[in-house]
Amino acid sequence: MSEVRTKAELAQAAAAVLNRLSTTQKDEALQLMANALRQGQEEIITANAEDLERGKQQGTSPSLLDRLALNPQRIEGIASALEQIIGLPDPIGEKLEQIERPNGLHIEKIRVPLGVIGIIYEARPNVTVDAAGLCLKTGNAVVLRGGSSALSSNRKIVELMHAALASSAIPADALQLIEDPNRSSVDEMLKLNGLLDVVIPRGGSSLIRNVVENSTVPVIETGAGICHTYLDQTAQPDMASAIAINAKAQRPSVCNSMETLLVHQDFAQHHLEALGVQLRDVGVELRGCPETLRLLPWAIPATDEDYATEYNDYILNVKIVSSLEDAMQHISQYGTRHSECIITSDQELAERFMQEVDAAAVYHNASTRFTDGFEFGFGAEIGISTQKLHARGPMGLPSLSTTKYMIHGNGQIRG
Amino acid sequence: MSEVRTKAELAQAAAAVLNRLSTTQKDEALQLMANALRQGQEEIITANAEDLERGKQQGTSPSLLDRLALNPQRIEGIASALEQIIGLPDPIGEKLEQIERPNGLHIEKIRVPLGVIGIIYEARPNVTVDAAGLCLKTGNAVVLRGGSSALSSNRKIVELMHAALASSAIPADALQLIEDPNRSSVDEMLKLNGLLDVVIPRGGSSLIRNVVENSTVPVIETGAGICHTYLDQTAQPDMASAIAINAKAQRPSVCNSMETLLVHQDFAQHHLEALGVQLRDVGVELRGCPETLRLLPWAIPATDEDYATEYNDYILNVKIVSSLEDAMQHISQYGTRHSECIITSDQELAERFMQEVDAAAVYHNASTRFTDGFEFGFGAEIGISTQKLHARGPMGLPSLSTTKYMIHGNGQIRG
Numbered sequence: 001m002s003e004v005r006t007k008a009e010l011a012q013a014a015a016a017v018l019n020r021l022s023t024t025q026k027d028e029a030l031q032l033m034a035n036a037l038r039q040g041q042e043e044i045i046t047a048n049a050e051d052l053e054r055g056k057q058q059g060t061s062p063s064l065l066d067r068l069a070l071n072p073q074r075i076e077g078i079a080s081a082l083e084q085i086i087g088l089p090d091p092i093g094e095k096l097e098q099i100e101r102p103n104g105l106h107i108e109k110i111r112v113p114l115g116v117i118g119i120i121y122e123a124r125p126n127v128t129v130d131a132a133g134l135c136l137k138t139g140n141a142v143v144l145r146g147g148s149s150a151l152s153s154n155r156k157i158v159e160l161m162h163a164a165l166a167s168s169a170i171p172a173d174a175l176q177l178i179e180d181p182n183r184s185s186v187d188e189m190l191k192l193n194g195l196l197d198v199v200i201p202r203g204g205s206s207l208i209r210n211v212v213e214n215s216t217v218p219v220i221e222t223g224a225g226i227c228h229t230y231l232d233q234t235a236q237p238d239m240a241s242a243i244a245i246n247a248k249a250q251r252p253s254v255c256n257s258m259e260t261l262l263v264h265q266d267f268a269q270h271h272l273e274a275l276g277v278q279l280r281d282v283g284v285e286l287r288g289c290p291e292t293l294r295l296l297p298w299a300i301p302a303t304d305e306d307y308a309t310e311y312n313d314y315i316l317n318v319k320i321v322s323s324l325e326d327a328m329q330h331i332s333q334y335g336t337r338h339s340e341c342i343i344t345s346d347q348e349l350a351e352r353f354m355q356e357v358d359a360a361a362v363y364h365n366a367s368t369r370f371t372d373g374f375e376f377g378f379g380a381e382i383g384i385s386t387q388k389l390h391a392r393g394p395m396g397l398p399s400l401s402t403t404k405y406m407i408h409g410n411g412q413i414r415g
Numbered sequence: 416m417s418e419v420r421t422k423a424e425l426a427q428a429a430a431a432v433l434n435r436l437s438t439t440q441k442d443e444a445l446q447l448m449a450n451a452l453r454q455g456q457e458e459i460i461t462a463n464a465e466d467l468e469r470g471k472q473q474g475t476s477p478s479l480l481d482r483l484a485l486n487p488q489r490i491e492g493i494a495s496a497l498e499q500i501i502g503l504p505d506p507i508g509e510k511l512e513q514i515e516r517p518n519g520l521h522i523e524k525i526r527v528p529l530g531v532i533g534i535i536y537e538a539r540p541n542v543t544v545d546a547a548g549l550c551l552k553t554g555n556a557v558v559l560r561g562g563s564s565a566l567s568s569n570r571k572i573v574e575l576m577h578a579a580l581a582s583s584a585i586p587a588d589a590l591q592l593i594e595d596p597n598r599s600s601v602d603e604m605l606k607l608n609g610l611l612d613v614v615i616p617r618g619g620s621s622l623i624r625n626v627v628e629n630s631t632v633p634v635i636e637t638g639a640g641i642c643h644t645y646l647d648q649t650a651q652p653d654m655a656s657a658i659a660i661n662a663k664a665q666r667p668s669v670c671n672s673m674e675t676l677l678v679h680q681d682f683a684q685h686h687l688e689a690l691g692v693q694l695r696d697v698g699v700e701l702r703g704c705p706e707t708l709r710l711l712p713w714a715i716p717a718t719d720e721d722y723a724t725e726y727n728d729y730i731l732n733v734k735i736v737s738s739l740e741d742a743m744q745h746i747s748q749y750g751t752r753h754s755e756c757i758i759t760s761d762q763e764l765a766e767r768f769m770q771e772v773d774a775a776a777v778y779h780n781a782s783t784r785f786t787d788g789f790e791f792g793f794g795a796e797i798g799i800s801t802q803k804l805h806a807r808g809p810m811g812l813p814s815l816s817t818t819k820y821m822i823h824g825n826g827q828i829r830g
Contacts, residue, residue, distance in 0.1 A: 005709060016747070020770060099792055105781055107791060114803050115773065197803050202550035212608070213631050218804040246828035263607040332431070354821050355435060358530065366520055366824025375640070375829070376820070377514055388529050388612050388817035389633040390805040404770045405791070409781025410652040413661035414790070 004143075004188040008174040008195040011141035014174035018139050019113055021169050023090040029168035030133055034082040036164035037129065037157065041075050047156035061396045068123045068150055078129045085133040088379045090140045091398040106408040111401045113139035115197035118189050120145045120211055122203040125153040132161060132175050132203070133384055138400040141174040145189055147203075148181030155179065161369060190215035192349065197402075202383055205310070218345055220391060220399070224310045224385030225255030225338035227368045230327040230353070232344035233266035239273045239365060240267070242344045246395060247341065247365040249282045253312045256339050256371040260317040262327045268295060268320045276318070284314045291320040306335045324349055331357055338386050339368035360386060360393035388414070419558075419603040422591040423610040426531045426556035429589035433554050434528055436506040436584050441552055443715040444583035449497040451579035452544065452572065453521070462526045466480035468728045470564055478616050483538045483565055488630045500548040503794045506813040507554045518611060524598070528554035530612035533604050535560045537618040539763070541566040546617070547576060547590050549797055553815040556589040558611065560604055561617075562598030570594065594645055612817075617798055635806060635814070637798030639725045640670030642783045645742040645768070647759035649683035655682070655758045656690045662756065663783040664697045668727045670799060671754050671786040675732040675805035677720060677742045683710060683735045690695035706735040722749045739764055746772055753801050754783035768792060775808035 099111035135142035165172040201211040247258035276296040287302035341363035342353040350364040373381025378396030391399035512524035550557035616626035662673035691711040702717035755780035757768040765779040788796025793811030807812035
């Protein structure tokens with residue numbers, strides 16, 4: 001039997017045990033894992049050095065090498081993140097509904113673990129620990145398939161966590177790492193219906209697209225963000241520029257940053273020139289529609305393809321529109337339904353935007369950068385779902401659960 | 416452009432309008448649809464006669480022809496079912512969470528429509544009306560792809576509903592029927608990411624398997640039911656036989672009926688002979704394990720394949736087990752995670768079964784036949800989900816919704 005299937009079967013058997021553990025038992029296991037990572041710091045750094053060396057030889061870019069690199073501070077951060085998960089409330093066992101039927105049936109809807117979760121991700125070894133912690137805390141077994149560039153690090157990290165689990169109530173089999181670096185091991189995971197209950201991709205758009213297009217196992221898509229901010233004519237100019245600069249430039253590499261600024265023509269007339277200069281001054285390259293170029297002649301012309309691009313960089317499209325409808329039409333055409341924002345002093349206009357724009361998160365007078373499990377107060381984030389089934393927007397622990405109906409009777413039969 | 420894509424695009428445009436309608440506006444449209452079906456009764460019966468005639472010529476089985484056939488009573492039933500949907504509470508707009516953040520952000524999680532729902536189903540024309548009613552009530556546009564054997568009936572029914580919508584607030588485009596009878600139109604629907612938000616298959620196992628295996632659009636699987644009932648040694652014998660007979664024979668053709676009876680050896684010793692005769696007397700063919708055959712020598716030997724079969728018929732596997740663990744092990748191996756039941760007077764044993772068995776619905780001392788949206792008091796049923804994402808078990812109106820975060824600020828930016 002293949003590595004993937006063997007490990008998924010072991011995970012499934014372990015899930016049946018995990019399902020019965022108390023919150024305390026799970027939290028104790030997570031604490032042992034955090035301790036083991038701290039104690040194994042040097043071993044992890046040695047393993048990580050192998051990955052870094054291999055990466056350098058293969059000509060990996062410095063920014064990717066940086067994501068891959070582990071040092072004592074980063075390992076401490078990873079261990080502390082596990083401890084933060086311990087501190088979060090356990091959603092499992094929560095009674096969501098209680099129904100008393102006229103025939104005397106007593107129906108309860110209870111939150112239970114999903115079962116076995118497959119996580120497919122790229123080079124960052126911290127995801128190995130984070131995903132393991134989130135899944136185990138919610139009573140799920142997990143099959144991890146990390147990027148081959150982090151294989152030595154991931155192997156060592158999982159080895160340490162396995163050793164920690166051995167003295168906990170959680171079976172070590174509940175945590176599986178697929179070591180086969182070939183793409184075929186991903187393909188096999190995506191067809192493991194009956195063994196994996198869900199697959200969650202975490203990574204770049206091509207990784208996500210592959211999972212969405214090829215998985216027969218249900219997927220939670222954590223997708224791309226082409227996010228917009230619309231500056232209405234009644235936008236307060238200081239607020240508008242503070243939010244626009246924050247949404248674009250505070251951390252351009254993430255999915256909730258802004259890619260296109262939509263500006264009402266009246267606002268543009270009075271304020272776009274100053275705002276354009278402010279954006280340029282913080283290092284943002286502007287690509288504008290023809291009307292924008294009239295006001296900002298130094299900007300680059302924007303193409304349709306630009307409007308459809310998630311730059312994740314210091315680049316911003318600017319488009320002047322003549323109405324809320326125009327703005328919403330552009331968002332509907334180019335948006336990825338992630339996070340969309342309107343800056344306006346007109347309450348009615350704001351409500352229309354919030355109601356009508358189809359996105360996981362819609363904002364009035366705040367930066368789209370807040371779309372994040374920690375910023376929403378969930379204390380954790382599995383990812384940000386851009387699909388509509390099961391979970392939408394930042395996903396906290398409850399999104400790693402499903403429900404079960406428990407029905408108590410005293411001999412009821414159907415008539 | 417293909418019929419499928421054209422109609423899906425029209426549906427998507429209509430969804431943006433539907434999204435904004437009040438419950439009253441949607442209910443008024445549903446009432447007009449019900450009226451139109453009653454008034455068009457004769458036209459529907461004429462169209463249905465074409466389907467029936469074609470079916471007969473093609474040698475369709477009498478039971479399939481019966482499912483396809485419409486008469487005044489059935490049409491009245493279909494119209495009344497629409498009126499029942501009108502009477503149900505509208506889940507859209509419900510505020511599910513409200514979060515106040517220390518930075519002053521005000522976050523609300525609101526129930527909103529999914530958008531555009533694709534329904535792929537078989538010969539029963541009542542599904543056309545039922546699915547339309549459920550989707551429109553919840554503010555969703557719907558693209559229906561019914562079986563080609565009911566095409567004339569479905570066309571007429573949709574024509575009448577379209578005419579009704581024309582004088583309502585719901586755009587007629589919100590309801591689309593794919594008329595292309597070729598399998599390729601189904602294949603095309605399953606790849607319409609970005610236009611369809613979810614696909615729900617309703618029908619037999621091969622239809623469902625095709626959708627699950629080929630759809631890149633998220634699917635809600637309404638799957639097969641291999642349901643078990645376990646008679647523990649402390650089961651009250653009268654209750655045990657009443658529930659076993661009900662679960663098997665009250666309506667064997669449905670997914671929540673029992674396919675395998677698991678019997679503790681001590682219970683079997685005293686009561687299986689009598690129960691076997693009772694089951695045989697209501698017309699059930701028994702297939703037994705070797706121990707069962709010793710007690711019921713007239714039964715047929717059961718094979719592994721039998722245990723893995725959803726008969727949907729008057730056939731039942733009977734297997735004697737020596738413990739709760741044995742019973743749960745069998746359920747884990749052969750069950751489809753639909754509905755599972757234990758009959759016992761031992762409260763502790765019952766709780767273990769309910770906790771540990773992985774299924775959408777677990778029962779203590781009641782027939783699995785109750786797994787049904789109407790029996791659960793939901794007033795509607797889109798189907799019974801056997802997957803774990805989004806919805807599990809009988810699906811009422813809320814399962815046709817998703818959520819949206821609405822965030823109000825006063826200039827917040829991320830630090």
